[in-house]
Amino acid sequence: MSTTTTQASLGHPAIAPPPALGTVTLKINGVERQLEIAPWTTLLDALREYLDLTGTKKGCDHGQCGACTVLVDGKRINSCLTLAVMKEGADITTIEGLGTETNLHPLQQAFVDHDAFQCGYCTPGQICSAVGMLTEGKAKTTAEIREMMSGNLCRCGAYTNIVSAIEEVLNQPKA
Amino acid sequence: MSMTNHIGKPLNRVDGPAKVTGGAKYAAEFNVPNLAYGVAVSSSIAKGRIRKIHADEILAIPGVLQVFSHENVPSLAWFDRSYKDDVAPGGSPFRPLQGAEVKYSMQPVALVVAETFELARYASGLLRIDYDVEKHDTDLETKRDDGFEPGRGKTGWVPPPKPRGNPDKELRNATHRVEAEYIHLAQHHNPMEMFASTVEFLGDKKLTVYDKTQGAFNSQQYIMKVFGLNKDEAHVISKFTGGGFGSGLRPQYQLFMAVLAALELKRSVRVSLTRQQMFSMGHRPHTLQYVELGTNPDGSLAALHHHALHETSQYEDYTENVVNWSGMLYQCDNVKLTYQLAKIDVATPQDMRAPGAATGSFALECAMDEMAYAAGIDPLEFRLRNYAERDQNANKDFSSKKLRECYHEGAAKFGWDKRTAEPGSMRDGDLLVGWGVATGVWDASIQKCAAKATLTADGHLTVLSGSNDIGTGTYTIMTQIAAETLGLPMAAVTFQLGDTTMPEAPLQGGSWTAASVGNAVKQVCDKLGEQLLKLAQKMEGQPLKGASYEDVQFVNGQIRLNSDITQAVVIRDILAANGEEKLEAENTMMPNPVNQLKNSLHAHNAVFVEVKIDPELGTLRVTRVVNAVAAGRILNPKTARSQVLGSVVWGISMALMEESVMDHGFGRYINHNYSEYHIPVSADIHDIDVIFVEEEDDKVNPLGIKGIGEVGLLGVAAAVANAAYHATGKRIRNLPVSIEKLML
Numbered sequence A: 001m002s003t004t005t006t007q008a009s010l011g012h013p014a015i016a017p018p019p020a021l022g023t024v025t026l027k028i029n030g031v032e033r034q035l036e037i038a039p040w041t042t043l044l045d046a047l048r049e050y051l052d053l054t055g056t057k058k059g060c061d062h063g064q065c066g067a068c069t070v071l072v073d074g075k076r077i078n079s080c081l082t083l084a085v086m087k088e089g090a091d092i093t094t095i096e097g098l099g100t101e102t103n104l105h106p107l108q109q110a111f112v113d114h115d116a117f118q119c120g121y122c123t124p125g126q127i128c129s130a131v132g133m134l135t136e137g138k139a140k141t142t143a144e145i146r147e148m149m150s151g152n153l154c155r156c157g158a159y160t161n162i163v164s165a166i167e168e169v170l171n172q173p174k175a
Numbered sequence B: 001m002s003m004t005n006h007i008g009k010p011l012n013r014v015d016g017p018a019k020v021t022g023g024a025k026y027a028a029e030f031n032v033p034n035l036a037y038g039v040a041v042s043s044s045i046a047k048g049r050i051r052k053i054h055a056d057e058i059l060a061i062p063g064v065l066q067v068f069s070h071e072n073v074p075s076l077a078w079f080d081r082s083y084k085d086d087v088a089p090g091g092s093p094f095r096p097l098q099g100a101e102v103k104y105s106m107q108p109v110a111l112v113v114a115e116t117f118e119l120a121r122y123a124s125g126l127l128r129i130d131y132d133v134e135k136h137d138t139d140l141e142t143k144r145d146d147g148f149e150p151g152r153g154k155t156g157w158v159p160p161p162k163p164r165g166n167p168d169k170e171l172r173n174a175t176h177r178v179e180a181e182y183i184h185l186a187q188h189h190n191p192m193e194m195f196a197s198t199v200e201f202l203g204d205k206k207l208t209v210y211d212k213t214q215g216a217f218n219s220q221q222y223i224m225k226v227f228g229l230n231k232d233e234a235h236v237i238s239k240f241t242g243g244g245f246g247s248g249l250r251p252q253y254q255l256f257m258a259v260l261a262a263l264e265l266k267r268s269v270r271v272s273l274t275r276q277q278m279f280s281m282g283h284r285p286h287t288l289q290y291v292e293l294g295t296n297p298d299g300s301l302a303a304l305h306h307h308a309l310h311e312t313s314q315y316e317d318y319t320e321n322v323v324n325w326s327g328m329l330y331q332c333d334n335v336k337l338t339y340q341l342a343k344i345d346v347a348t349p350q351d352m353r354a355p356g357a358a359t360g361s362f363a364l365e366c367a368m369d370e371m372a373y374a375a376g377i378d379p380l381e382f383r384l385r386n387y388a389e390r391d392q393n394a395n396k397d398f399s400s401k402k403l404r405e406c407y408h409e410g411a412a413k414f415g416w417d418k419r420t421a422e423p424g425s426m427r428d429g430d431l432l433v434g435w436g437v438a439t440g441v442w443d444a445s446i447q448k449c450a451a452k453a454t455l456t457a458d459g460h461l462t463v464l465s466g467s468n469d470i471g472t473g474t475y476t477i478m479t480q481i482a483a484e485t486l487g488l489p490m491a492a493v494t495f496q497l498g499d500t501t502m503p504e505a506p507l508q509g510g511s512w513t514a515a516s517v518g519n520a521v522k523q524v525c526d527k528l529g530e531q532l533l534k535l536a537q538k539m540e541g542q543p544l545k546g547a548s549y550e551d552v553q554f555v556n557g558q559i560r561l562n563s564d565i566t567q568a569v570v571i572r573d574i575l576a577a578n579g580e581e582k583l584e585a586e587n588t589m590m591p592n593p594v595n596q597l598k599n600s601l602h603a604h605n606a607v608f609v610e611v612k613i614d615p616e617l618g619t620l621r622v623t624r625v626v627n628a629v630a631a632g633r634i635l636n637p638k639t640a641r642s643q644v645l646g647s648v649v650w651g652i653s654m655a656l657m658e659e660s661v662m663d664h665g666f667g668r669y670i671n672h673n674y675s676e677y678h679i680p681v682s683a684d685i686h687d688i689d690v691i692f693v694e695e696e697d698d699k700v701n702p703l704g705i706k707g708i709g710e711v712g713l714l715g716v717a718a719a720v721a722n723a724a725y726h727a728t729g730k731r732i733r734n735l736p737v738s739i740e741k742l743m744l
Helices: A044-048 A105-115 A123-136 A142-148 A161-172 B016-021 B057-058 B115-128 B167-173 B216-227 B251-267 B358-373 B379-385 B402-413 B476-486 B512-534 B571-577 B592-597 B637-656 B716-728 B738-744
Strands: A003-007 A022-030 A032-036 A069-072 A075-078 A091-093 B037-043 B049-055 B064-068 B108-114 B129-133 B176-184 B194-199 B205-213 B232-239 B269-272 B286-296 B302-314 B335-343 B426-428 B431-443 B449-455 B459-463 B493-496 B550-555 B559-560 B568-570 B583-587 B603-611 B620-630 B687-692
Touching: A022 A044, A032 A044, A069 A123, A075 A123, A105 A123, A105 A161, A105 B016, A123 B016, A161 B637, B037 B115, B037 B251, B049 B108, B057 B064, B057 B115, B064 B115, B064 B251, B108 B115, B108 B251, B108 B687, B167 B286, B167 B302, B167 B335, B176 B358, B176 B603, B194 B251, B205 B216, B205 B251, B216 B232, B216 B251, B216 B402, B232 B251, B251 B269, B286 B358, B302 B358, B302 B637, B358 B379, B358 B431, B358 B637, B358 B716, B379 B402, B379 B431, B379 B716, B402 B431, B402 B603, B402 B687, B449 B512, B449 B571, B459 B476, B459 B512, B476 B512, B512 B559, B512 B571, B512 B583, B559 B571, B568 B571, B571 B637, B603 B716, B620 B637, B620 B716, B637 B687, B637 B716
Parallel strands: A022 A091, B037 B269, B205 B232, B302 B335, B459 B493, B620 B687
Antiparallel strands: A003 B129, A022 A032, A069 A075, A069 A091, B037 B108, B049 B129, B064 B108, B176 B286, B194 B205, B194 B269, B286 B302, B426 B431, B431 B603, B449 B459, B449 B583, B550 B559, B559 B568, B603 B620
16 A cells, blocks of 8 residues: 655745855955855855865765865854855965965874875865864863864774874974 | 885875865866756655656756656666676666666655756755655564575675584583674765766767766776766776775766766766765665674683674665674684575665674674673683684685784783773773773785886886775875885885776775785886886996896886896986887786685784773763784885774774664664764774784785775774673673663
């Protein structure tokens, strides 16, 4: 004996038209970028799909994994949980803005030296999050680093080395 | 040629700078021109038939290009074999969008393609689908009596060996006897990168496919067979893969969808799955295991019986080696190993890191702990007393086995001798302390693999093999092997992988990549070295005249005589002196069949775990782990250590967190996201020590490599559960070991 059901029936019959595109100006890694996007575009998708800044990763799209972490006015946020249009006028730093392959940021260098990643997919988010955490200045001990880096998942399980890499930078004498 | 400049050194990953700067590009990150976006729609029911897909309603939205479903997908390959990939199990593979039948919850039933990702996502959520619903059955617990023994079908699966001795009688006569059932629910791989394929449409049927996979060639073969493409038309690239753990061994449905849409729309298309949809494909199967052990008066194992029953789908018979390991890990003359499947309405399970062995070692190693306690013997001493010197399943000698050294070195590092046996007898302030041990065994496999090496006049060596690097360190260790073989600095060597225009390499799985690709790289570099020596011997005034390849060594950028290392030719000069632009060699490495057949080829580990439990709250922390691994030659202790660290995190995760919880009312995993499907975060992971007990082994393969990606996971979950018992006196045989089970 079978019954019937309908998927997505809440959308029926009125389907709202999609929103119109608009111009959004974002300041990313010190450069102003203009793009034509719908207002429902997340900052994450704006970076990856419209600006070809694919260093910022999508791991869940729900603010649960931290792979999309970027710095907005120096503060770490999940770029999947913010709309691009909300960040006009803000200073956005992505992994591409921290260093280059020939001129690595100290945290990027520490991640390489400590083998603080395997597949590399969560890595940009881990590094941006670590930069943000060091700026916050609250983490002083290993336990505090572990706690305050717990918003960034790593399925390869590189946590031991991630914490060592961050500790090295935390303990570096300030120039 | 024995001098080692690169192999065995803890070098940084050569692809590290690309990964830490965002320069490494994964499948969904190739922003080719004029790209359309596809979003998959998942069924809301677990079983039934689609009556109608109301595509017209969303096609009316401006910017929505097409809705693909069984109602409009053109007729494709007809035979099952066209849909079978390299590791397909027996049965009839699932064909996306090619029939009205719904076989499991969240089955992909449509693909919505639009001009932007946002539009495709919006429209996909509005797509109305009418179903005839049938009653589903998703509960393995009700199938204990409905198991069946699978036929053959999947690469690498070995049916359990026939019983040996008289296990039933010896169990009856045993001095001490234990029996118990061990259970874990389904677990999902959940690599950080979600499955995605970007298909660049290059006209006619010519495609460049950027796929998330553990094997570009497997994806290529699949789309060639299903869509009738030739090799040139089906060019697959996979340079970086954001985690696999087995989930990328079979082509996933986004690949089918993206290729279909690109060919039909004659346009480049990307399809990325959502985290929720990562639960709509293969998984480690929900497994029920029964173990019965008995001992003789001297503490030796009198008999062993291990039975496993796990789920499979209605359409394929997924198999993994769950119980076989129990017949080879300990010396025991009376053994019965049995293995069954039961069909329920889920997607076909799929190999997940150390498939079968992670499952089997959990049950066996918990049972061994219970047996040790029943017989009044220390759990480590009990394992040493029953040490297997030979593989009794295969009746062969091990090519090498240093598990005993793993036990001793691991125990010494951990401080096992300070353990008091009584459960609840060790404390740290108010916290209960528990120490547990467990062990594991895994195949040291090797597969046929091809490679190509090119030396250019500037002295740079490029080596190609179409393998993969899912985070394992393939780029790095292959560069080390090539640099070592031809005596070049690391910077003068580039290793490339992940492209079907390269020489063919096997899927990245089974812990066989280091051995397969490594020996292929070694062979092709040796071949190039022989050519290079011949060219060098044509140079005027050179000192290598008459020397054979065995008479020379490639060191520090030179070819020099073993008998007098001051007699040398600089490698950089050779091509120029001969007026050559480049020198090439190509080769296919074949495993030595005699060594493969004569010996039992395996890696082993011993893992020691400390847990601290708050008796009032039931919170459990894994405070210390020592994992001692004997896996042949370690090519790079830095990347190898990372693999084992990751394995330990996986074991802790399996022990304490992971379970895909099925709501049998809906036939759906209800915790299908990262928020509710728990994996460890940084704060969950404390001290982990990795010990490598190196084995010299020229029988396993010429380079003596056994592979390190899976063995480190074995026994970890059992050691955690055993430690929890030692702390509390509670045996938790149903993973995960969670607060409520500890508190009951």
